[in-house]
Amino acid sequence: MSMPTSSAAPLGPRINWRELFRRVGWLETVGIVGVLLITLLAFAAPWITPFDPQLRVAEAFLPPTSAHWFGTDEIGRDLFSRVVLGVQYTWLPGLAVIVFSLIVGAVIGTIAGAAGGVVDLVIQRIIELFLVLPSTLIALAVVAALGPGLLNTMIAIAIFWWPWYARICRDEIRRLKSRPHVEAARVAGVRGPRLLLRYLLPGAVPSLLVAATLDVANIIMTMSLMSFLGLGQPAPAPELGAMTSRALDSLTVYWWLPILPAVLIFLMCILANLAGDGIRAALRGA
Template sequence: MSTSIASTDLATEPVTGRLGRFGRWQVAATRWVNWVIVGVLVALTLVALLAPVIAPYDPVQPVGAPYLPVGSSGHLLGTDNIGRDLFSRVILGVRTSWLMALVVVAVGLLIGGVVGVVAGAFGGWVDAILMRITDMFLALPAAIVAIAVAAALGPGLRNTFLAITVVWWPYYARIIRGEIRALAARPHVEAARMAGAGRLRIMAKHLLPGVYPTALVTASLDIGAVVLTLASLSFLGLGQSAPAPELGADTSRGMNELLAHWWIPVMPGLAVMVLSLVANLAGDAVRTLMAGRR
């Protein structure tokens, strides 16, 4: 699920001086495009936060005739089988999926980060115990575990969050532990240790600052995967109960209308695709921008 930083990422700064005029323009254009993509990510987060204000209608109440097509007067994306406004439902579904994905990634990164930092910094039996626990979670098929946890706890937003978080944190623990171990072997950390710096001081001043770029890029690349996982669980009926607007559930419930009224399942499905695409493009942009700063 998680994606580590490739060691051969673009490093624009050192080579800029050796590029011609066209090459420098290309580097500048790439950097500008990456910042635009990150801006789209921020804008999407604002849209999710302001969704109740942006949505023109109550997403759970019928507000028009059933089966109004896309572009109907007052209903940008049409209406569903009972006359609910699809644009309002999609916007509120985007809010649920996007904000939940951010929370899952943040909590998974926090749990996995603490486990990885402690294991990497202390080593020895502490490292062995924490990594064996992590390996136990990694050995389980993540999708099946998430489905099993969500099914056991019952449908609902909180239970879906718990189901995904349970299988997400071990990847961060492994990645961050590897980064900590690599940093701990560097000369400046050895010098600090020989100078008498305590373990907590070394961790705070020399290890954590070197880990955050990897953690940030890995988390940004994971948001799209979490969106797809949330949509999948919702599609299987393990998300919020009807009539709450949720992209995966709305796609699933509208599949029977696909041939006659295609917009009912297609519009929430397209929203999932757009969220995942923006998240993955933003993750690549963050990776490139972070590599360019090194």
């Protein structure tokens, strides 16, 4: 009589959703939901704006009304439509910089942590060189040299953002190399890329993910600063930082022109920080 076959083992640990939601507070949950909604809004912005953000649709300097929720600007363009499209110009490039820096930093940090020796020493010195430089000032100089533009701004920020992730990944890889499950894998004959991709890098992912989510607000603020200084996408592109900068002279008279774009930048940063705290709490002890 043949023995009954056992059921296949699960591919990974089961997620305790009740414990997960207990660790993440309601405020952090609001942040995570808010970040998801902002991302959806950024992708859908060109199709949900009530007016063409580039065309004059009413008299200039109209205050917020039921027809124009955020009023109109100095030309007569609908400010709500421009602010909604401005989310796309600010939020999506910020996420792109995070993803690019995360990938580059993870690759370089993994190489340093796994190789050790001279390779690790050289990469560490390069990382430290980038970290001690005044990154914001040099990023401003890079954009000024390349010329204003959204792509140039993204390049300038990404150049100085990846070392943080490289250091985190390198430290995590070195810590994981001495863990029992990695030693057992080595004894079992696991070597090279398989050891790296299956046993080392997955252990560094939670720390990288938390760092990346907490960095979203910093990226948004840095990109908005570049735009505020006139180093972002040239006019008439509706970048939130540039819209705030151009309307500062109207603050005491037409307050909605600089205030509403600035409030949206503030709201995006707050939600991003709350979401980062929520993800950190969710991964705690995972």
